Amino acid sequence: MNQVMETPTQAVPHSAARPSAPAVATLTNITKRYANGVVALDGLSLELRRGEIVALLGPNGAGKSTAVRLMMGLSAPTSGDVRIFGADPQLTSTRLRTGVMLQVGRAPEMLKVREHIAMFRSYYPAPASAASLVKAAGLEGLEDRLFGQLSGGQKQRVLFALALAGNPDLVFLDEPTVGLDIEARRAMWAQIRSLRDAGKTVLLTTHYLEEADALADRIIVISKGRVVREGTPAEIKNAGAAGAGAVSSGVAVKIIRCVTTLSAEHLLKMPGVNSTMTDEGRTIIISSTPESTLREMLALDQSLHSLEVQSPALEDAFLALTRND
Incomplete structure (x- = not known):
């Protein structure tokens, strides 16, 4: 996993993630209420910008998964507006520009790694090359192994490759390094940073707070369906240390x-x-x-x-x- 995935997008500096960068995804005053009366999101608003890694953090039940499902177009809000690339997230044209790696992701056990990659590439009009995906996910030498014969960490790396198959501009990564050893985890971190440096936008959900601290340009903390704080990792740490905001940013x-x-x-x-x-x-x-x-x-x-x-x-x-x- 020491190679950067090829991409036609021109590399941009890290500063592209500043507030002046164009919005890639927006949730505006979102409420999501389920049939059983549970309110998963309560007036939540957030924005993802081009060329940044955003970590979405919150306790279990805070609404993280619901927010991600809305941005993926897998669910609709009770009220509020969801825009991905300025359009409806359920449009095919929108989905073709996104990549997803879910913690609950599965793949057929009896297909080889190269067959999985070939199948996912076939879904997109301008996919990343198979060779670049193998290198990005550190799968060299595993191409002819059946998915069912892989270790847990190797399966995670295959799912990471599949999330990048369409050369997406927006990538959702849900607990991407679960099951990886330290070396493989750090290698995946390097690949995630390379996506950001190529102008991609990455939304990361993780329970490894060290991972969020190391990777995120911006952290959004949600609780009970609302944003309680957002800022750089340093700003979040300062706010928490000062009693959730007694000290000004910086x-x-x-x-x-x-x-x-x-x-x-x-x-x-x-x-x-x-x-x-x-x-x-x-x-x-x-x-x-x-x-x-x-x-x-x-x-x-x-x-x-x-x-x-x-x-x-x-x-x-x-x-x-x-x-x-």
């Missing part, structure tokens, strides 16, 4: 852990301190100016010890932003 907060005699009331009066709590005898402080905070703490408490300073983790931010679920 401020690099830090987490200070230590044992100190200083009271929470005293700490909260220090410049840059946004919040504080205690956990098993240690004080945890969120500060947007950690150097200044530490200098003042050390000057006031000579007995301060067990000091750690960390950047916020995406996992911590995710839990903070969705804690109500």
